[in-house]
Amino acid sequence: MTEIHLELLLGAQVYDINDRPIGRLEEIKAEPADEDYMVVEYHLGALGLLERLSATTIGHAILRPFGFKDRPSGHIVPWDKLDLTDLDHLKLRCSAAELDARSR
Numbered sequence: 001m002t003e004i005h006l007e008l009l010l011g012a013q014v015y016d017i018n019d020r021p022i023g024r025l026e027e028i029k030a031e032p033a034d035e036d037y038m039v040v041e042y043h044l045g046a047l048g049l050l051e052r053l054s055a056t057t058i059g060h061a062i063l064r065p066f067g068f069k070d071r072p073s074g075h076i077v078p079w080d081k082l083d084l085t086d087l088d089h090l091k092l093r094c095s096a097a098e099l100d101a102r103s104r
Contacts, residue, residue: 004084006039014044014082014090022096023075042082045074075099 006028016022023044030037077099083091092099 004087009087009090012087012090014042014077014092016092016096017094019091020096022092025090026074039079041079042077043074044077 009025010028012025013021014023014025025042025044027043028039029041029043030039075096077092081093081099083093
C-alpha cells in the first residue's frame with residue numbers, strides 16, 4: 001500500500017487527460033478501512049474549497065443574493081480517476097466531461 005501525505009497536495013492544480021487545467025485539489029474524502037483510511041474521492045475547484053472550509057451551506061446562502069444560483073463550480077473525482085504517479089503534476093485518467101457526466 002502506498003502512503004502519500006495528502007495535505008501536501010491541497011491547492012495543487014489538476015489537469016485533464018489532455019493536459020488542460022481543470023481546477024485545484026481542495027478537498028479529499030476518505031472512509032475508514034480496517035485500521036487505515038482509504039481515499040474515495042477528490043473535490044476540485046470552488047465546490048471543494050467550500051467543503052474544506054465546512055461552509056457549503058452557508059456559502060450558498062451568502063452567494064445566492066449576489067446572483068449565484070448554481071452550485072459553485074468544481075469537479076468530484078473518484079479515487080481511481082486521479083493519477084498520483086507525478087505529485088508535482090496531478091492529472092486525471094479521464095476527461096473533465098466524463099466526470100461531469102458521472103455527477104448528473
